[in-house]
Amino acid sequence: MKLDLGRAVSLPRFGARTIALGAIVGVVAVGAYLRLYQLGEGGLGNPFYAATVRSMTKSFHNAFFVSFDPLGTFMADKPPLALWLQTLSALAFGYGGFALVLPQAIAGVAALVLVYILVRRTHDDFVAVATAATLAVLPASVLVSRNNTMDTLVMALSLGAALLALRAAASGRLAPLVLAGVLSGLAFNTKGFEAFIALPGIVTAFWLACELPRARRVMRLALWGGVICVVGLSWVTAVSLFPASERPLVLNSDGNSVWNLTFGYNGLDRVFGSEGFNPANALTTNSPGVIPIGVVYGGERGPLRVLGEFPGPLVAAAIPVALAGAALLVLDVRDTRRRVAAALWIPWLGAGLVAFSTSRLGSPHYLEAFSPAVAVCVGVAMREAVAGSTFRRFAALIGIAGSSWYALQRLTELGDAGDVIETLSLVALAAAAGGLALALARPRLAPAALFFAPFACLLAILFAMSYQAIHDAPIEGVQPGAVLLSEDRGREVRFDPTAFAYSFITGNYSYLARPLSYLEQRSGEGGYLVGVRSFYQAAAIISQRDAAVLPLYSEFRNRPELPADKLESLIDAGTIRYLMISLPATRALDPAAAIIIESRCRENVSREAGLAPQTGLQLLHCS
Numbered sequence: 001m002k003l004d005l006g007r008a009v010s011l012p013r014f015g016a017r018t019i020a021l022g023a024i025v026g027v028v029a030v031g032a033y034l035r036l037y038q039l040g041e042g043g044l045g046n047p048f049y050a051a052t053v054r055s056m057t058k059s060f061h062n063a064f065f066v067s068f069d070p071l072g073t074f075m076a077d078k079p080p081l082a083l084w085l086q087t088l089s090a091l092a093f094g095y096g097g098f099a100l101v102l103p104q105a106i107a108g109v110a111a112l113v114l115v116y117i118l119v120r121r122t123h124d125d126f127v128a129v130a131t132a133a134t135l136a137v138l139p140a141s142v143l144v145s146r147n148n149t150m151d152t153l154v155m156a157l158s159l160g161a162a163l164l165a166l167r168a169a170a171s172g173r174l175a176p177l178v179l180a181g182v183l184s185g186l187a188f189n190t191k192g193f194e195a196f197i198a199l200p201g202i203v204t205a206f207w208l209a210c211e212l213p214r215a216r217r218v219m220r221l222a223l224w225g226g227v228i229c230v231v232g233l234s235w236v237t238a239v240s241l242f243p244a245s246e247r248p249l250v251l252n253s254d255g256n257s258v259w260n261l262t263f264g265y266n267g268l269d270r271v272f273g274s275e276g277f278n279p280a281n282a283l284t285t286n287s288p289g290v291i292p293i294g295v296v297y298g299g300e301r302g303p304l305r306v307l308g309e310f311p312g313p314l315v316a317a318a319i320p321v322a323l324a325g326a327a328l329l330v331l332d333v334r335d336t337r338r339r340v341a342a343a344l345w346i347p348w349l350g351a352g353l354v355a356f357s358t359s360r361l362g363s364p365h366y367l368e369a370f371s372p373a374v375a376v377c378v379g380v381a382m383r384e385a386v387a388g389s390t391f392r393r394f395a396a397l398i399g400i401a402g403s404s405w406y407a408l409q410r411l412t413e414l415g416d417a418g419d420v421i422e423t424l425s426l427v428a429l430a431a432a433a434g435g436l437a438l439a440l441a442r443p444r445l446a447p448a449a450l451f452f453a454p455f456a457c458l459l460a461i462l463f464a465m466s467y468q469a470i471h472d473a474p475i476e477g478v479q480p481g482a483v484l485l486s487e488d489r490g491r492e493v494r495f496d497p498t499a500f501a502y503s504f505i506t507g508n509y510s511y512l513a514r515p516l517s518y519l520e521q522r523s524g525e526g527g528y529l530v531g532v533r534s535f536y537q538a539a540a541i542i543s544q545r546d547a548a549v550l551p552l553y554s555e556f557r558n559r560p561e562l563p564a565d566k567l568e569s570l571i572d573a574g575t576i577r578y579l580m581i582s583l584p585a586t587r588a589l590d591p592a593a594a595i596i597i598e599s600r601c602r603e604n605v606s607r608e609a610g611l612a613p614q615t616g617l618q619l620l621h622c623s
Contacts, residue, residue, distance in 0.1 A: 020125035024116050024132060031112045031136030034466050035105040035145050040098030042474030044543050045148035048535060049083065050100055051542035052076040053148075056087045057095065063087055065239065067248050069538065070548040071528065071575070074561070075248040077261055080235055081190040082150035097475045100148040107156040108145025112136055114159040115372050119379065121166055122341035126386075130455075131372075131379035137459055138375060140314040140367040142466040143480035150191045151368035157187040158198035159372060162344060165202050165224075169209035174220070177206075181224045185231025192266040195232075197351045197369040205344035236262050249566075251535070252556050265557070270359050305357050307406070311364035313414075314481045317407045317461060318374050322349070324399025325377030328384050328392055341376075349373035364481045378455075385435070385451040393439045393451060397432050400454040404428035407461050414484060417468040421461050428457035478536070509540045512580075514610030515619055516545060519578055523547075528570070530619075531579040533586070535561075550576055553589060564592035571600050571622050579620045580611070597622075 044050035048068075055070045056063040066083055068074040076083070085103040093099040112132045119128040135141055145152040161183040168177035180202075187195030203221065210217050239247065239258045253261035307316045326346050332338030352370020356362060385396035408425035412418045431453035438450065465484065473483040516529075523529050529547040532538050538551040550570070554561040570576040579601055587594040601622035611619050 023129045027133045027136050028112050032109045034142045035108045037470050038474040039101055044097050045100055045475050046478050047539040047543050049148045051539035053086045053090055054543050057090055065247050072248045074251045077251040079189045082153050101475055104145050104152045107153045111156040111159055118163045122337045127379045127383045130382045131375045134378045135375035137463040137466055138371055139465045141371040143469055144365045144368040147480045149365040151365040154187045154191045154195050155368050157183045162202045165206045169206045177224050178227055181227030182231050185228045188232030189235055194369050198348050200351055201344045201348035204347055205340050208343050209340045301358055303357050305362050310485050311481050313410055314364055315367045317403050318378055320402030321381045321399035322374045322377035324395050325381035328380055345373045345376045382455045386448050390439050397436050401432040403458055417464040420464050424457040424461050428454035518609035527575045531576050533581050560590040567593055568596050577622050580617050582616050583618055
């Protein structure tokens with residue numbers, strides 16, 4: 001398979017293959033740098049998952065059931081695979097940011113190699129290298145792979161499944177297809193139905209690439225689906241076999257059911273649900289310059305969410321040219337190999353965009369689910385701009401002009417990178433305009449470098465964003481990219497520890513240091529340090545102070561999560577002796593718990609413990 005840049009490009013005598021191999025080594029090196037630089041600095045990532053891993057290191061029981069808190073009252077609301085890997089990493093390297101994020105960073109680097117190999121099956125080396133280069137510097141992918149969310153692992157497993165499925169189609173062998181099903185099942189055991197974003201494209205590509213008779217293809221797909229179900233539902237099935245009294249409560253489920261968690265809260269509710277946290281309305285402050293929670297969760301649903309204020313800029317600069325590349329892929333359906341490529345990547349891209357646009361939340365880590373498809377379409381557009389026909393060049397250059405215009409309009413205020421991005425955007429627009437003019441007037445005289453220049457500028461823009469982000473926030477809390485995209489709101493917002501939005505995003509609850517020290521001096525063996533209202537508040541204390549903390553209320557579903565009789569039994573047993581809550585809020589949100597607390601926890605020790613009144617919390621001692 002030879003590198004083909006068209007007649008406008010002459011290759012050195014040592015050969016196109018050597019150039020391609022050198023290029024992909026350089027691309028992987030850049031991608032590894034962006035994903036591994038200062039990986040052990042800057043925090044623990046998402047405090048909810050960090051707390052879960054810390055609790056899982058305490059016992060095999062906690063590890064198997066993915067216990068959120070050290071005493072195993074609650075089960076985290078995610079499948080186990082990524083958290084198991086993080087737990088093993090923490091046991092091997094010591095608990096900290098490096099250990100928690102390392103599995104995702106490794107998966108992100110591996111994905112660059114996988115996508116290169118996968119794209120070479122249906123395109124030439126140029127497209128494969130361009131795809132890997134785009135994925136290597138795409139801010140959405142870089143930042144998510146540096147966080148302890150699970151999405152990068154899902155993406156890498158999906159790429160592996162796609163590669164094995166195409167090998168199975170080409171060879172007619174059963175083993176690669178079974179392994180593809182295993183990988184897709186493991187992806188489901190990593191982040192649930194997010195693993196299925198890639199599945200329509202993989203299935204369609206297998207069907208078109210496989211030369212077996214139709215009936216045998218159907219049987220192969222049925223077997224493949226069966227493997228996915230068996231592997232994907234293995235942990236859920238195992239957990240459901242334990243009586244409720246022998247396992248933690250299943251967080252965010254109805255009826256304390258892990259099946260309901262899988263197919264309800266983590267399934268249909270992610271797209272169609274309206275219960276619980278509504279990011280579009282959850283503004284935490286009216287103060288100018290302070291980041292509202294609604295913004296950092298992706299704002300309102302809709303087809304333009306991917307271009308929105310957050311997290312749109314982490315991927316949006318690549319979207320116009322990716323759409324042009326997708327359209328060019330459609331034009332290649334008469335070619336057998338390219339038809340398979342179109343069948344794989346266009347459904348993958350479309351499913352990702354639809355799921356992201358319609359889901360209840362629009363967090364940046366969801367972008368990782370379809371980032372390879374974005375990268376492939378950019379690579380296709382890049383090649384067509386350099387070596388395609390006049391029409392194809394025109395379409396690709398229109399796409400890159402749209403991307404450059406977006407960058408010029410939306411990305412020039414991103415702190416130190418803004419000036420560089422502005423210059424690169426202007427150069428890209430000028431090169432795209434010049435290329436469009438020559439493509440229409442004298443296409444044979446146009447140098448290939450002119451058509452390549454705007455794409456090189458786009459890659460440089462994406463690199464500049466990623467480079468600044470990893471230096472500003474080596475590991476970011478709940479929402480990767482929030483620090484980078486808050487640059488144009490004023491730097492003081494990023495470092496304001498009194499803003500609830502800052503605490504929520506970063507897990508920084510330093511204003512509770514004095515009361516927590518007070519509690520640690522009075523804590524007994526085998527009990528909770530304190531009970532608090534929310535899971536993220538509990539998560540910050542568990543992860544940062546290695547303390548057992550009990551949350552009472554789910555901010556994810558806006559409802560009490562700990563049954564009142566369970567709270568009363570914990571107080572009776574002396575397992576919980578202090579509560580740090582807002583009594584007025586508890587009366588409004590959880591009246592049954594409020595009755596128990598007011599009757600059993602009458603001693604207010606807030607002043608003695610140094611809990612500031614402006615927090616709105618009371619520290620209560622329970623008898």
